Amino acid sequence: MSTRIFLLLLLLIANSTFCVYAQNNINLNGTWRFALAQTDKEAEGLSEFYVPGFKSNKLQSVPVPSNWEILGFEEPVYRGYPDDKGSEGFYLREFEIPADWNKKRVLLHFGGVWSSAEVWLNGTHLGQHNSGYTSFAFDVSRALKKKGTNVLAVRVRQVSREYKFDTFDDWTLAGIYRDVTLEAMPSNRWLDQVTTQTVFDKNYDDADLKVRVMVNDRNKQTIPGNYPTPGEPYHLRLTLSDKEGNSVAARTIEVPAHTSTGRDISLTFRVESPKHWTAETPYLYTLKAELLENDQAIHSRVEKIGFREISTEGGVFRINGQTVKLRGVNRHDEHPDVGRATRHEHWLEDIMKMKEANINYVRTAHYTHAKGFIELCDELGMYVGSEVSLGGAGHLREGPSYMDAALVRTYETITRDINSPSIVYWSVGNEDPLTSFHLTSIKVLKALDSTRPVLIPWRHESWLPEEIDILSAHYWQPHEYDTFAAQANRPIITTEYTHAYGTEGFGGLEARWKALTRHPAGAGGAIWMWADQGIKTPTIRPDKKYDNIVRDDKYMRIDAAGWDGIVDSYRNKTRDFWEVKAVYAQVYPVVDKMEFTPGQSTVRIPIQNDFDFTDLNNIKIDWSLREDDKTLASGTSTINGKPHAEGVFDLPIKEIKRVTQGKTYYAWFIFTGADGQEITRKAVELCPLNIPDNLLDGKEHIVLTKDEMTTVDVGNVRYVFNPMTGHLVSAALHHNLLITELTPTLWEKPDHGAASVIGNKLIRYIPDMNRNTPSVKSWNISEEADKVTIDAKVEYIVNDTTSFTTDYQYTISTDGRLNVRYEILPKVFAPSLPIVGMSLKTMPEMNNIRWLGLGPWNAYPNKRSAPILGVWGGETGSADVIGKKATRWIERSGSVGGVHISHVGYMGHNAASPDVINILSEVLSKPEKGRKPDDSFPLLLTDTGEPFIGEFGISLK
Structure with a gap:
């Protein structure tokens, strides 16, 4: 047993020794000692930190890579230093090297130091590097201790002569923030650089892989007597392998001697039908370059490469011959x-x-x-x-x-x-x-x-x-x-x-x-x-x-x-x-609406393929046919369609045999890539036409009566108006009060976006235009056989510089529906308004909101690609309904009943006023940062002299 243990220990020692001796890279990341100097005086006290044996109670342990601001040493600064004064960091790291490195060339690599690095090794000054974001290296072969402990010292300055070339619209974060490594290689001859280029034939079938290898030689140039040495030839082996590790191409060449000088060696491989590298097909090959002496590899470098060729000929950006769009x-x-x-x-x-x-x-x-x-x-x-x-x-x-x-x-x-x-x-x-x-x-x-x-x-x-x-x-x-x-x-x-x-x-x-x-x-x-x-x-x-x-x-x-x-x-x-x-979705329906006739079996929906290299047959299409919130049919399919072209999807619609007034018919499409990632989901509205009477569901009408001038009864519905303000003050169904107020609205506290359009300096002086005293200028009510119409003109005075007038027309029809039309003409100091519409208040018990329109995301005139047509909803005041929603209809409901509002426009709702929804004809378009939307989008300008007009219908449920 003891013999077996002894042999096992010998084997472990041998393997351990082999691993150390075979090592060509050492990672110096980890715990370093560090001191921060925030003043010139503090920096002077640390100025000899690189001297072996230096001691200071200011040095403490820190991780590298890191930024010292993130570690809490000082407050981070955004952009640069107005006075060009910044702190300095002093780093120390001890390490040892493997025994077989004593005859090797060794490089010390820094992945990134912001912004200036002055480096010493064992007290020897290696140099200074003044570029905060690029990688750099020093040859430390002569400064290394072959035995014992090496001390690496790095002085990091935030401010150098060139530091402003590395200062942008971002944080200035100092320190050794990327990897620090040592790389060993042969001392007399090594592979210095390997570069590649892939060039396809005119059909982009086969390709040439062009390789350039720089081999440096530092062998002695002369022999005794000052005669030039003939030098020793060597071999260079290049191997190209595919992703699975199979050799695709290989070549070994003999290179004549080039003593004490480097040589740039060029080779070309012809590769048949290589897999193309694109962002859609990121196939990588492995190129291994080996420097051989006596048939043994003494140095090697490995590069991951892709067969990819870029062209800008004819003013078009192409990759591998195909036009490419960069969604960036x-x-x-x-x-x-x-x-x-x-x-x-x-x-x-x-x-x-x-x-x-x-x-x-x-x-x-x-x-x-x-x-x-x-x-x-x-x-x-x-x-x-x-x-x-x-x-x-x-x-x-x-x-x-x-x-x-x-x-x-x-x-x-x-x-x-x-x-x-x-x-x-x-x-x-x-x-x-x-x-x-x-x-x-x-x-x-x-x-x-x-x-x-x-x-x-x-x-x-x-x-x-x-x-x-x-x-x-x-x-x-x-x-x-x-x-x-x-x-x-x-x-x-x-x-x-x-x-x-x-x-x-x-x-x-x-x-x-x-x-x-x-x-x-x-x-x-x-x-x-x-x-x-x-x-x-x-x-x-x-x-x-x-x-x-x-x-x-x-x-x-x-x-x-x-x-x-x-x-x-x-x-x-x-x-x-x-x-x-x-x-940025690469696949989507080309149209937003398609017409159909009830009873039709299918409707053809054109589908755009904006992928650059992927056919539509790789895209799964999940579809569903809908009537408001009801799903009529669904399925999964694929279609054909080449990149940058259209395919056609035949949507089954035979389930729509009859259509109902007030209902919306549409199809949802969910597009999923071969990787299982959803690309996008879009809706196409289906608009019925040529509808025979027998395929149209209708509604019965009821008798309308008027009890007094400000109260209109329609069956079990009672609307009450205030002739002193022109407002609808209540609406009740079966004596259950549902609506408690309907008033105009054209102001809310502007968010960052709206404030930048209206003017950040202006909005602080603009009063809340929703707080005002209305004054009725005219009031009229008329009756017809099938409706009652109330017309009112109301003026709202906010202060000496701010007022607006609103012309209302309320029409109550025999089906119990209240139709509202309004015109609002503002006279206000603000160049634009954030919103325009009516504010409707309901009973607190009506704590659910639903809408047919775009959702679930907020929508604005120039920011409405993400929401999709459907029926959406949530509790009042919740994140599901807060914000601006593009609508076809809106419903508020609860234990006391409900209100249905037919409205093509926007709904506004906030948590501070859960009983209120704003029925908005227009909302202000969104800027991008401080730049206003262009004139093709609504800016709700107040100086046109034209009123803002809106209309909607209300039914009590």
Whole structure:
């Protein structure tokens, strides 16, 4: 037994030793020692921290990667420092290396340090790196201790000469926030760089994989006597494998000696029928490059590649020969809990939720994101516009002495991710003028990578130099994008085209998207922004700061300028998320309405396929035929339809044999992709025509009587009007009081969106126009055989500058229905109104609301893609019914009875007044941030001299 244990121990020791000796990478993440210096004096006291044996009671343990603001060392700052004064961090890390590294070349890699890193190893100064978002490395071979403990020291400055090139509309978060690693390789000859390019044939069937391998050699150049050494040849082996690990192509070549110099080696593989990489089909191959000596691999590099080719010929953006539309969003690489030290779980959550919203493109605003995020985009399928961090520097970008900042950022951005198929263009700076600074960056970029197009965000001029392949215009109105895309001779990717500000903006997304992408040159754009820019620290935020946005979490900070996500900081979906999902949906019915004749067996519904590479036969269609809230039939089907084309769905409607007046007929369609993810759901209204009398259900009429001038009785219904105000003051059924008040309404406290349209400075001076004293100017009642009509003209005086008049017409017909028509003419200081309509108050017991119309989401004239036609409802004051709902009819009901309101318009309801619903003819369109909706959407202007007109009908139940 003891012998077996001894042999087992020997085996474990041998295996352990082998693992250590075979190790080529060491991760230095973990616990480091750290001190923060907030003043120059404090920094001076730590200035020799890199000296071996340095001690200070200010050093404490912190995790790396991290941002020190997130750890609570100081309050985070939004944007930059007005006085260019920032704190500094001092980091120390001890480590040992494997014994077999003593003869190897070793690189020290930093994934990201914001914003400036000065590095020492064992007291030896390695250098300084001034670029906050790019990866960099030092050769530490000579500074390493081969035995014993190594001490790595990093001084991180927030403010450096170039730091403003890394300061944007976001938090400035300092520290070592990405991975720190050591990489070992042979010391005399190694694989320095492997780059790839895939080129398809004209039919996009077969492809060439072009590979360039840079092999560096540091062997001695001469032998004794100063004779040149002939050197030693070596072999290079390249192997291409598919996703399943099968070899697709392989080649081994002998490379003649090139002593003490590098050699760039080019090879081409012809690959038959490779699987194409697209965001819809993200198939990755593995390329392994091996440096062989004596038939043994002494160094290797592995790259994940995709067969993907980009073209902008003819002013159209294409991938693998197919026109592609980029349904995009801007993203900051940050999360409330970790700042910019994001990890796999954060990247994965973002990408999967983006895909759920039908997003296929991410703009990395305004800097290169973590390598792991890009690799997940490669793997899962997401187009990426990668950005060189050059924005925000103002006049510095015109200073010749700052050119090194452009070159460093350009080189380090491109070379890290050059083989990633997900990156489909490079971007330089953000919302900058074109300068020699930018053009030099672009020329360097083109020299490093000729396979991808380039753009400058915000620059859209037709005269831009030919090196700029793509045009980009920010935040234009729909008609401007329409004209622009119709005339452009280069593809347009608008890197910011609409702003999801707060929770009450984001108007006009669908209009902008369709105006741009209906043209071949309109390749798409990116919404600003994916997530609210929230940062959480272990310290309570400053008193009252950020309270107007974040009320329920005293540790969370969201600056007003960063409150712009379609998901919140923790990636919870907002109303704007669903709007994006609906607008970006790749499959949908082409029509909103279709006519039919009762008894018809089917109706043909055209279905648009806006996928770029997916046929409709891969999409499941769940359908249901409906009459108001009743489902008449349902089923599941698929149809054929090529990308960028229409298919036809034959909807069975034979169940609609008769139609009933007042009922709405429609079909629901739920489209689901092959991955099981719902793409969207849409409704098509079915409008009956040519209805024979025998197929139309009617209603009986009852006798109408009038008891006195202000009271009208219709069977068991009693309506009471006040001739002093012109208002309906009550309505009762079987002596049960249901309606207690009906008055005009044209004002409510504006939300952020409405306030930006009306004017934030104006609204504080505008009184509540719903609080007023009405004065009747005229009152008239007339009787006919089948109806009673009451006409009234009422003036409402709010103050010396604010008033409005309302002309009412109430008609009570013999079927017991009250029809209301009104005209409201305002005279008010505000240029626009938030709402216009009537306010109806009911008994508290009527605590349920239902409506036929768009739901469940709120709807506005220019923000109504997400809601779908159907019957929706909930309890009064609940989240299900609060807000603005687009309606065909509205019902309030409870233990005392109910009210049915026929109304094509909007319903408004809030929790503060649960007994009230606003029956609105118009609501103000939504802006996107501070930009007003364009004139094609209602702005409820008050200076036209024309009244606002509305009408609806009320029946008591």
